[in-house]
Amino acid sequence: xxxxxxxxxxxxxxxxxxxGYMVVDLFFTGRDKRENxxxxxxxxxxxxxxxxxxxxxxxxxxxxxxxxxxxxxxDSDRIYVTGSSSLEIYTPDGNLMLAFSxxxxxxxxxxxxxxxxxxxxxxxxxxxxxxxxxxxxxxPEGEHVFLTSVVTNGKDIFIADAGEKNxxxxxxxxxxxxxxxDKDSLQGIPGWVIPSGYFDLGLxxxxxxxxxxxxxxxxxxxxxxxxxxxxxxxxxxxxxxxCGCCNPTHFALLxxxxxxxxxxxxxxxxxYRPSGEFNCLVAAPDQFDEGTRGLDLAVDSKDRILxxxxxxxxxxxxxxxxxxxxxx
Amino acid sequence: xxxxxxxxxxxxxxxxxxxxxxxxxxxxxGLTVLxxxxxxxxGYVWQLDPAKCTQCGRCATSCVKTPSAxxxxxxxxxxxxxxxxxxxxxPDTKILDTAAEHQLCPTKAIKxxxxxxxxxxxxxxxxxxxxxxxxxxxCHAFGNGSLQLQVRQNLCDNxxxxxxxxxxxxxxxxxxxxxxxxxxxxxxxxxxxxQKTEV
Numbered sequence: 187x188x189x190x191x192x193x194x195x196x197x198x199x200x201x202x203x204x205x206g207y208m209v210v211d212l213f214f215t216g217r218d219k220r221e222n223x224x225x226x227x228x229x230x231x232x233x234x235x236x237x238x239x240x241x242x243x244x245x246x247x248x249x250x251x252x253x254x255x256x257x258x259x260x261d262s263d264r265i266y267v268t269g270s271s272s273l274e275i276y277t278p279d280g281n282l283m284l285a286f287s288x289x290x291x292x293x294x295x296x297x298x299x300x301x302x303x304x305x306x307x308x309x310x311x312x313x314x315x316x317x318x319x320x321x322x323x324x325x326p327e328g329e330h331v332f333l334t335s336v337v338t339n340g341k342d343i344f345i346a347d348a349g350e351k352n353x354x355x356x357x358x359x360x361x362x363x364x365x366x367x368d369k370d371s372l373q374g375i376p377g378w379v380i381p382s383g384y385f386d387l388g389l390x391x392x393x394x395x396x397x398x399x400x401x402x403x404x405x406x407x408x409x410x411x412x413x414x415x416x417x418x419x420x421x422x423x424x425x426x427x428x429c430g431c432c433n434p435t436h437f438a439l440l441x442x443x444x445x446x447x448x449x450x451x452x453x454x455x456x457x458y459r460p461s462g463e464f465n466c467l468v469a470a471p472d473q474f475d476e477g478t479r480g481l482d483l484a485v486d487s488k489d490r491i492l493x494x495x496x497x498x499x500x501x502x503x504x505x506x507x508x509x510x511x512x513x514x
Numbered sequence: 515x516x517x518x519x520x521x522x523x524x525x526x527x528x529x530x531x532x533x534x535x536x537x538x539x540x541x542x543x544g545l546t547v548l549x550x551x552x553x554x555x556x557g558y559v560w561q562l563d564p565a566k567c568t569q570c571g572r573c574a575t576s577c578v579k580t581p582s583a584x585x586x587x588x589x590x591x592x593x594x595x596x597x598x599x600x601x602x603x604x605p606d607t608k609i610l611d612t613a614a615e616h617q618l619c620p621t622k623a624i625k626x627x628x629x630x631x632x633x634x635x636x637x638x639x640x641x642x643x644x645x646x647x648x649x650x651x652x653c654h655a656f657g658n659g660s661l662q663l664q665v666r667q668n669l670c671d672n673x674x675x676x677x678x679x680x681x682x683x684x685x686x687x688x689x690x691x692x693x694x695x696x697x698x699x700x701x702x703x704x705x706x707x708x709q710k711t712e713v
Contacts, residue, residue: 224571224620224646228655231605379632381594382658401596402632421598423605430656431594451600451656477655 231423231452232471240457240466241491241504243473247280248500253291256306256482257494257501260297263486267494267501268292268305273318278486280501286318293383294333299340306333311345313358324360326350335387337395342410344395348385351378353397355410366412367397375414376402384435384450384480391443400432405445405462418462425456426464438483438491446491448481455481455493455504468504469493558689560676564662564699566686569651573663574644576681583669584645584678586623586638592660592701595633600656601649602626602636618648640666659699667695 251269258266264283265276271291275284292305292312301316310325311333325331332349342363343356353366369377378385379401388396394415395408404419420427428434434447443460446468453474457465468491474481478497485491491504562573562584573584597610602624607616612626623642627635638661645663653661665678679687690697 222571222575224574224644224648226569226571226618226648226651228651381596401594403598421610422608429598429605430600431596431598431658 229476232476238466239468239470239473240507241468242507243469243502244490244505245280246495246498246500246502247276249274249276250282250285252499254482254494254496254499255291255293255480256295257484257492258295258297259484259486259492260301261299261487263488265484265486265492265501266295266297266303268295273303273305276501278490280503284318288312294335294346296337298338304336304338304343306336306345308332309349311336311343311360322358322360326354326356326360327362328352332383334383334385337387337389339389339393339410344387344389346385346387346397348380348383351380351385353378353385353387353395353408355412364410364412366395366408366410367399367406367414373414375406376404376417381431384432386434386436388437388439390439391441396437396439396445398434398437400435403428403433405434405437418458423452425454425467435480436482438485440485440489440491441487446483446485448483448493450479450481453478453481455483455491469502557692559665559667559672559692559695560670560679560687561665561690561695561697562663562678562682562686563688563697564659564664564686566684567647567650567663568684568686569647569654569663570683571646571648572681572683573678574646576678577645578673578677579669579671581643582645582678583666583671584663585640585643585666585669586645586647586649587662587664587696587698588636588638589660589662589698589700592658592699593636594658594660595629595635596657597632597634599626599634599636599653601653601661603652605652618652620644620646620648624649636661662698664696664698667692 249267249269251267251272251274253270254267256268263278267274272285272287273292274282276282290307292307294306296304298304303314305312309331310323312323313321315321326345326347328347328350330349331347333345334348335346337344343358344353345356346353355363355366357363367375367378369375378399381401384400386398390396397406399406403421404417406417407415409415423429428449430451433449435450436448438446440446444465445458447456447458452471454471455468457468459465475497478495480496482494493502495502574582577583602618603616604618609616614622621642621644623639625637625639629635647663650661650663653659676687
C-alpha cells in the first residue's frame with residue numbers, strides 16, 4: 187500500500203515536471219524577439235567580429251567634393267581625392283592645397299613617380315601635370331570601357347577595365363603592350379570574374395602587379411609580361427576571408443608588403459600579411475555606416491592608412507596602435 | 515402657390531420643374547464622379563519601389579493573399595552569377611552546395627544552376643516564393659542588387675487599401691499605371707559606381 191502511494195506521488199511529480207518543462211519550452215524559451223520572423227538582420231552579422239582592431243583613427247576631414255571616387259598619395263604624402271568632376275589635393279594633415287575641376291568624374295587615380303597625375307575617367311585616361319595641365323589623353327581599346335584602377339611604375343601604365351573585364355599594360359603614349367591575367371589553364375591563370383564595377387590594382391615592392399579578382403575573392407600577382415607569380419585569398423563570411431559577389435573592392439600595400447583591403451557588404455578594412463594570412467582589423471564594421479561601398483585605400487610613407495569613406499564623405503586616417511598607446 | 519424668401523409667390527409647376535432639373539444635374543454629377551473614380555481605380559495598380567524597399571519581411575505576412583502576391587524577381591542583367599551568392603546562402607555557410615541547411619530562403623524557392631566555372635544562375639520558383647525578401651536583402655548587401663521584390667499583378671487583388679502598403683515602414687508602395695505595372699532597378703542604379711558589366 188505504501189509502495190503504491192509512493193509510486194503515485196512519484197508519477198505525479200514526474201507529470202508536473204513534464205508539464206512545467208513544456209510550459210517553459212512553449213512560452214519562455216527560444217522565442218524570436220523580432221517583430222517579423224522573416225526579418226533578415228544584417229546588423230547582427232556586423233557585430234560578430236570580436237577580432238581586435240589594431241589601428242585607431244587619428245584624423246578625418248571632409249573634402250569639398252560630393253560622390254567621392256578615388257584617393258591616392260604621392261611621395262611627399264600629399265593626399266589626392268577625386269569626386270564629382272573635380273580633384274582636390276591636401277597636405278598630410280588634411281589642409282586643402284589645391285583644387286581644380288575636371289571635365290568628367292575620375293573614378294580612379296594614381297600619382298606617377300615624377301608627380302604627374304593619371305586619372306581614369308570612365309572610358310579614357312587623362313595624364314595631367316602636377317599643376318593640373320592636360321598632358322595627354324587616350325582611350326583604351328574596347329566598346330564598354332569602364333576604368334576602375336590605374337597604376338604606374340614610371341615606365342608602364344597598368345589599367346583595370348571592369349567594363350571590358352581585362353587588365354592591360356600600356357606605354358605612356360597609349361599603345362597597348364600586353365594583356366594581363368586573361369584565363370590561361372596552362373599557366374594556371376584562373377581568369378577574371380568581375381561582377382560589378384570594382385576591380386583594383388596595386389604595385390608590390392618588386393614592382394610586381396597585384397590585381398584583385400573580386401568574383402573569386404583572390405589577389406593575384408603578375409610580372410609586367412603577364413606571367414603569374416602567385417595567388418591568395420579565400421571565400422568566407424568570417425573575418426579571415428572575403429564574402430559577397432565582389433570583394434575586396436579595394437586594396438593598398440604597406441611598406442612591408444602587407445595588404446590593406448577594403449570590403450563592402452560587411453564593411454571593414456583589414457590587413458593581410460605578405461603571404462596572404464589574415465593579420466588584423468584596421469576598422470571594424472561598426473566604424474562604418476551600413477551599406478557603405480567604395481572604400482578606396484591609400485598608404486603613405488609613414489604607413490598611415492587613408493580610407494575614403496563615400497558614405498560619410500570623409501577621408502579617414504588610421505595609424506597602428508603601438509604598445510604605449512593608451513587607446514590600445 | 516408658395517412664397518419664396520423674397521415674398522414672391524412660386525408656381526407649383528415651376529417649383530417641380532426646377533426640382534427635377536436640380537435632381538438630374540446632381541445625379542449626372544454623381545455618376546460622373548463614380549465613373550471617374552472607377553476608371554481611375556482600374557487604371558492604376560499597387561507596386562513597390564525597390565529603391566525604397568528595406569526588405570523588412572512584412573510583405574510576406576501583411577498581404578491578404580496567402581502566400582503573398584509580392585514575389586522576388588530576378589533582374590538577370592544586374593546579376594553577377596556569383597558562386598558565393600549572398601541572396602542564396604546563409605551567412606556562415608562554409609560549403610557552397612544546394613543543401614537545404616545552407617540556403618537562406620525559408621521555402622527554398624531559389625534554384626541554383628551551374629553554368630561554367632565559376633558562374634551559377636539563380637532562378638525564382640514563384641509558386642514557392644512567399645515574398646519575405648531575405649534573398650533580396652542578402653543580394654543587395656553583398657551583391658549587385660539583382661534580386662528585387664515586386665507585386666505580381668496576376669496574383670494581386672489590387673485592394674483599394676493595400677494591407678502591405680499600410681504596413682510598409684519605408685513607404686515603398688505606390689500606385690502605378692496598369693500599363694506599366696512594374697518598377698525594377700536597372701543596371702547601374704545600385705549603390706556602387708556606375709557599371710557597364712553584363713555577364
